[in-house]
Amino acid sequence: MSGEFDLIAEYFLPLAGPEGLGFLDDAACFSSPEGQDIVVTKDLLVEGIHFVGDEAPASIAMKCLAVNLSDLAAKGAKPALYWLGISVPKDKPGDWVGHFASGLKAMQERSGIALAGGDTTASLGGITVSITALGYVPKGGMLRRTTARAGDDIYVTGTLGDAALGLRVVQGALASDAYLAERYRTPTPRNSFGEAIRTIATACADISDGLLADVGHIAIGSGVCVRIEEKLLPISDHAADAVRQSPALRHLIYSGGDDYELVFTAPKPMAGKISSLANAHDVAVTCVGRVEEGEGVRLVDPDGKLVQAAKRGFDHFSNT
Amino acid sequence: MSGEFDLIAEYFLPLAGPEGLGFLDDAACFSSPEGQDIVVTKDLLVEGIHFVGDEAPASIAMKCLAVNLSDLAAKGAKPALYWLGISVPKDKPGDWVGHFASGLKAMQERSGIALAGGDTTASLGGITVSITALGYVPKGGMLRRTTARAGDDIYVTGTLGDAALGLRVVQGALASDAYLAERYRTPTPRNSFGEAIRTIATACADISDGLLADVGHIAIGSGVCVRIEEKLLPISDHAADAVRQSPALRHLIYSGGDDYELVFTAPKPMAGKISSLANAHDVAVTCVGRVEEGEGVRLVDPDGKLVQAAKRGFDHFSNT
Structure with missing residues (x-):
């Protein structure tokens, strides 16, 4: 060198x-x-x-x-x-x-x-x-994780779980899939869209440790309960194929890290505006749940039954 | 953990x-x-x-x-x-x-x-x-390495070579000396003095890679020659003892890193003011040479004979 x-x-x-x-x-x-x-x-x-x-x-x-x-x-x-x-x-x-x-x-x-x-x-x-x-x-306009309000909708950009599944591809634990591997290797940060929703969203986080963990920061910081419907979670065709191959990896959709998509909350009347901004910035945006009074994160199935409650984020010094 | x-x-x-x-x-x-x-x-x-x-x-x-x-x-x-x-x-x-x-x-x-x-x-x-x-x-007042002028005096704070000799103590290559070891382990950054000379010094650097290397950044950046007199270099009693023990390590006074003292240049008429600030901030300050027209760094003995010309700073990827 x-x-x-x-x-x-x-x-x-x-x-x-x-x-x-x-x-x-x-x-x-x-x-x-x-x-x-x-x-x-x-x-x-x-x-x-x-x-x-x-x-x-x-x-x-x-x-x-x-x-x-x-x-x-x-x-x-x-x-x-x-x-x-x-x-x-x-x-x-x-x-x-x-x-x-x-x-x-x-x-x-x-x-x-x-x-x-x-x-x-x-x-x-x-x-x-x-x-x-x-x-x-x-001045005073930074988007925070601590300012979500009960009644807000919850949105995510892009698709979820691709990066965590892509890591399994890179490691040889899943069949080769160039799309998933690339989603793991090279995240696409959502900067222009993040700037665009700055005055519309009530709270925002990026998904680095997995949806439930990162939305957990919003729930804890804002003192609210975040309720997410599993069936609404946006997944790519590649992720769907991978989960069909290995159903045990399905949880990576909501608990896998490294996606670097945004999760944000916004008042219901902003839905149209958010949809326009998504189009303008060429980013898929999906409503995946809502903010309620209470605490914690609840992932629920179509019958409202609890699939998973959130753990805290990925912990570098945890042995579990 | x-x-x-x-x-x-x-x-x-x-x-x-x-x-x-x-x-x-x-x-x-x-x-x-x-x-x-x-x-x-x-x-x-x-x-x-x-x-x-x-x-x-x-x-x-x-x-x-x-x-x-x-x-x-x-x-x-x-x-x-x-x-x-x-x-x-x-x-x-x-x-x-x-x-x-x-x-x-x-x-x-x-x-x-x-x-x-x-x-x-x-x-x-x-x-x-x-x-x-x-x-x-x-605004506009940052001290730089690029603004020394021919005719300026050159000063250093504290004493030189202690940290590099202290590293040899820590490594067991020199006899135990708690003062030198501590100078290696815990540098004393000269923040209040640095702020005090901000409008008086013409250029400044901290000594992380050794006096000659760091003053070399001033010489190159300012397009001047820096002439340092070896006999003027301030050394602690502990460093003097160590160099008596191991004369081959004498060069560490001017080429040893990790001292984190300041080296700065200032116009001659500022000498009195600098001395007052040194007293006020309880920092030893020594004039060790002068800035001349030309380029490079020259370390000279009392007869003006060249002891050493500067190399560039410590290089992490050098094999020499």
């Missing part, structure tokens, strides 16, 4: 916005736009935990940036800047970082975010990628 | 400022103070590279935060917020994270910075800590 300074100059500097000061100062300097709040999110992704490690480096990069963009989407924030920390074993081939950077570039071009700085170091273990992403929302 | 959510609630939430929104939203939201620029820096610290790994967890935490605070000090920025990403092997004892958090708390109390969010994950390898730190400076 080339030297650290060469890597930075060759691969990362071309991704930088003016806020990075040409990386000459080891710090970014900028001011926030008038009338805007700053929204910051951070995710650390670790080889063997968040990605397998043998993916194409561009694919790892796209996923790492997409995960952070998805957090901004869930806040209705416009992506602006990100900082990249990357720790890579010395024995990676010389062009690994170049391919990684090309993945960042592709995801930047989709989202309008720019690199503002970071840190590149060697690693004695696997790859670790840390991204801190910053976006803007009009 | 306890569950991830319990760890966050028990240890990290008490460190958070209001900008973290009680960690209910997985994002921070805040606005920058009127008339201020935002300065952001990021460092990734990896077990086996930046710390040995068997240090007390509080010590690792203090160092990781200190390194980022030192970057803000070099910009003259007032520390405000930081985001923490930490990846920890599951088999660490249950109270490891608690002790780590106590180190963060101690360093927060010294600097006034507050936690605003982050991410806690398991690791299959060693410990990785990623910190993104944010500070404020009056």
Whole structure:
């Protein structure tokens, strides 16, 4: 692998916005736009935990940036800047970082975010990628998880369970399916749609740990009960095929992570407006339930019978 | 180790400022103070590279935060917020994270910075800590590495080489010396002094990779030659003893990393003012050379003979 300074100059500097000061100062300097709040999110992704490690480096990069963009989407924030920390074993081939950077570039071009700085170091273990992403929302206008209200409808974007099933495909536990594998490897953060529903939705989260877990954050934060109807959950044809093959994996539709779709709540009269925005942004949006007085998350069948109550989100230090 | 959510609630939430929104939203939201620029820096610290790994967890935490605070000090920025990403092997004892958090708390109390969010994950390898730190400076007033001028004096804070010699102590290559070991383990970022010289210094950097390497960034960025007199370099009694024991390690005074002192340039007429500020902030400050027309870094002996020309900074992917 080339030297650290060469890597930075060759691969990362071309991704930088003016806020990075040409990386000459080891710090970014900028001011926030008038009338805007700053929204910051951070995710650390670790080889063997968040990605397998043998993916194409561009694919790892796209996923790492997409995960952070998805957090901004869930806040209705416009992506602006990100900082990249990357720790890579010395024995990676010389062009690994170049391919990684090309993945960042592709995801930047989709989202309008720019690199503002970071840190590149060697690693004695696997790859670790840390991204801190910053976006803007009009003052006081950040979408939150704590503001759902009883009576609201609950919506999700896209289809559910594809990524968790895709991981099983990648691991060889399910028959090959390029669509599902790609949904696992390269999430599509819903930034433009997240910005569009910022003043319409009452609460929003992105689905990183599974629908029930993530909607659970809304239920707990808002002090409400979220009731989801299993039969309404949108699934892709590929996911339906996979679940037919392996019925025991059906629960991944609502408990599988990594989809990076949005789940949001909105008052009933907003249904038409949401449908128009879905069309305008070319995103499928499905009403999957409603918010009620009470607490917790209830997944119910067509007879209203409880299929599953929510656990908390994926826990990195749980042994169960 | 306890569950991830319990760890966050028990240890990290008490460190958070209001900008973290009680960690209910997985994002921070805040606005920058009127008339201020935002300065952001990021460092990734990896077990086996930046710390040995068997240090007390509080010590690792203090160092990781200190390194980022030192970057803000070099910009003259007032520390405000930081985001923490930490990846920890599951088999660490249950109270490891608690002790780590106590180190963060101690360093927060010294600097006034507050936690605003982050991410806690398991690791299959060693410990990785990623910190993104944010500070404020009056608009247009960030201290830079690119603005030194021929004729300026060059100053350093504190003493040099202690940390690099301290690492040899920790590794058993030098006789036990608690002072040097502590200088390696727990750097003292020079934040209040950095803020104080913001309008007086022409350029500034912190010494993370060794004096010659870091002053090299000033030389390259500013398009000047930096001439440093070896006999002027401030060293502690402990470092002097260590170098007497092992004369071959003398070069660590100017090429050893991890001191996290500041090196800055200022016009000659500022000497008196700098001396007063050094007294006021209880920081030793020493003039070690001057800025000249030309390029590069020259370390010279009392006869003006070249001792060493600068290499570039520590390179994580260099094999030499």
